[in-house]
Amino acid sequence: MKTKETIQAVISIVLFALCFVITLPFTSSALLERIPGWKGTEETDPVESVDYTYSPYVPYTPAQDTDPVDPVTSVEDTSLQTVAPDTSDDVTSGEGSTAAETETQTPVTTLPETTLPETTARPLDQPVGGWRTVDKDYFADALFIGDSRTEGICLGSYGPLSNAVFFSGESWTCGHAMTARAMAKTGSNPGFVDAANTRTYYPLGEYTLEELLTNGDFKFKKIYIMFGLNEIGTPVDYIVGTVGSMITMCRTLCPDAIIFAEANLYMTEEFVQKNAASGKGYYNNVKLAQINEGIKKFADWKYVFYIDINELMGDGKGNASTQYCTAGGAHPKWEHYRTWAEWFYTKGV
């Protein structure tokens, strides 16, 4: 009896051990990937095989302008523009001179004393003359493209952006947004009541991004783009490249619009630690900061501007603040989507 039990037990142990052996190919490769420096440690997500017809955006430089008299025809105009904030929404009129333009100017003794060299005329990380505070009407021709955080702004802002258009969704990547057909919608509006008697957004119909940008009904003048978190398992260059492609796509199809390339909101420290503990060490704010730095380089402060929500919702140490964000995640607390929406009001150009 005991011998029979022992034999049965040995068979069981062998069977279970066999399971470990059979599964060794994928368990061992998963284990090896967690070793720092091992090939494929940093990025484990497959790169999307999307056919991008747009190259990453090349930031505007004066050398691109072929018009010999463009953009500055008089020194005085330039100096006035550099000392007085431009309050016009139309930023394609050649406002703001660049360092290259100024350097080619012959210094004129009639320049007002308050004229500043171009290199200091534009404050760091701000457009010429700095940001201006705008009102709700500013967003009547605005388009927001992004992932679940942008979707949260759409659904959770309840008013401040109810006249803007949102093209966003949970788990969206940049590549997905450039090719998917999805519902465009307005920002949520507490005054809107749908058939189910709930207050929500207004659906505008299903579009691809290309259709949305070329649709004559919309005529966007401002396009806000935020992607990077859902692609964080792929290389930084790839992510930045796709965002750059989207910027080019928007500039090409919607040449009258300025682009706001948004920095990705950081994750909370707790979320980063949780991911590190479960083998997703690449899900961290250091990498997110690298992505943001790459996106920032697209800002030429003429057609593309860079805004960073982390100046409000960050904790100053490279993480999202738990005052604004859910401790265990990568999203603001629901009531702070409105805070985020209202922050856009302070980033007018």
Added chain:
Amino acid sequence: MSFSSLEFMILFFPLFCLAYYVMPERLRNVVLFLGCAAFYLFGCTGDLSAAVILAVSVVLNWLLGMMIEKAPRSRRIWLAVGVILNIGTLFFFKYAPAVGNLFAKEGTNVFRDLALPLGMSFYSFRAVGYLADVARAKCYAEPNPARFALWFAFFPSVTAGPITRYPAMLPQLKERKYSAPQAAEGMRTFILGLGYKVLLADRISTLWYKVTELGWPSVSSPLAWMCVIGYSLYIYFDFAGYSLMAIGVAKILGFDLPENFRYPYASKSMTEFWRRWHITLGEWFKDYIYIPLGGSRCGKWRNLFNLLCVWLFTGIWHGSTLNFLIWGLFLFLVIAVEKLFLKKYLDKIPVLGHLYMIVLIPLSWAIFASTDLSELGSLFLRLFPFLPQKDVFIIPGDWQKYLGQYWYRLLPALLLCFGLPEKIHKKYSGKLWYDVILMVILSFSLWFVSKSGGDPFMYGNF
């Protein structure tokens, strides 16, 4: 190092078992001691202070045990010193960050980053239990410090229980029987626990986190209920799974650890629930808090006071935020009402009891899970929509969307949470067909862990 991690299952444990069984029996405790040290050091990678604290705790408690035995006249004093040191240290690490936040100016909380050392919640209770048992002459103090350290830092149970008692473990530390049937049974128990954790708990865990990010004012009542039920299933399969894995690992090594869960969701009352949930913790509170205070062998009001002490202590042991205190108070109120008159009806009419618990279990876990009290308030308003509501902005179709995503994870968990797997395991363990089922569970679990990295064990936070 979690039992459900690849590092443990593919690397540490196979190598450890090889060393353990290759060695002659008389040296296996040495291998076990080294294994415990390696396990703990790996577990606190990046923070060796936790290992130092454990080592100091081992030495101090061993010395205190010896003092209690050698100086019987002052044993109460030494016991008091031991209780203050162990429980005081535990509460310092648990509460200093929160208290520091209350009193320190912005950014000056020196305890902000203080982390609870791995397993301290459990080994400090083990230590107090040991000292109390020595003081009450239930066992002799362990003269061998290495054997004491082995019990104290026994790796299958050091991080999250079961909370073992020294008198029960001593005979096994001195001499163990090894057999293939026992090792096989250990593997079966481990695999069952692994399946609970990886195939059930980890698959459901994201529901709670995803929905809480939406914010309760935006969640419909059906989704709120789905969420709290999901959380109830998640915490059960996560913790019960871990306990089964710990018991399985210990059995492979020749040890018998006490049962920690006895299908608690089949209970008919909260009183019964807490005799089936985290059994070793409940027994600890009963033996070292409730009974010394007088237990139920006193007047009604004193009995209620004793219960209040136990449940408040249970609450604050689990966490430092106010919701845990409220949770403890909630449990006390429910159990007090049951004790006063309700329980006999619940026991007499099982359907009533089960329906009563179907509502109470998720509600109690909702309090447990909501560390932000304003969020807790919002959650309860959504759970009971007939209450006066604040502004509510429901996203249409939310519960249908999440039900579509989670039904195939929630349904098996709902069917299995009443004890069916344990009953099948008890009846058919050893049958070849049952082993084949376990092989399938093991293979899928390994695949999921490889693919997703797995979630850290949730109860390890406490």
